[in-house]
Amino acid sequence: MNERSRPGLGTLIYFLLTLMLGLYFMFAAVQGDYGVFKRAEIEAEGRLLTEELATLQVEVARMENLTQRLSDDYLDLDLLDSQARDVLGMVRTDEIVIH
Numbered sequence: 001m002n003e004r005s006r007p008g009l010g011t012l013i014y015f016l017l018t019l020m021l022g023l024y025f026m027f028a029a030v031q032g033d034y035g036v037f038k039r040a041e042i043e044a045e046g047r048l049l050t051e052e053l054a055t056l057q058v059e060v061a062r063m064e065n066l067t068q069r070l071s072d073d074y075l076d077l078d079l080l081d082s083q084a085r086d087v088l089g090m091v092r093t094d095e096i097v098i099h
Contacts, residue, residue, distance in 0.1 A: 030036050069076040
């Protein structure tokens, strides 16, 4: 009775199922909705949005400055003159217009 016994069909199915589950979870950890690649994509998008936010904050600060300079409390006559001439399409006699 020195005959080698082959593993049973149940054991083979158990190991195949375990291998398949392991492969599935490994794939999900890398490619899934919460995987490594998705995390890198979200971090890159976060960096881009942070840069865009900084750009927009600079633009808002510039607009707030211009608005404050045209307010009743602080009137910048040079800016008012420039804006009025730009809107009305007028120039002073000492200015040269280049088209």
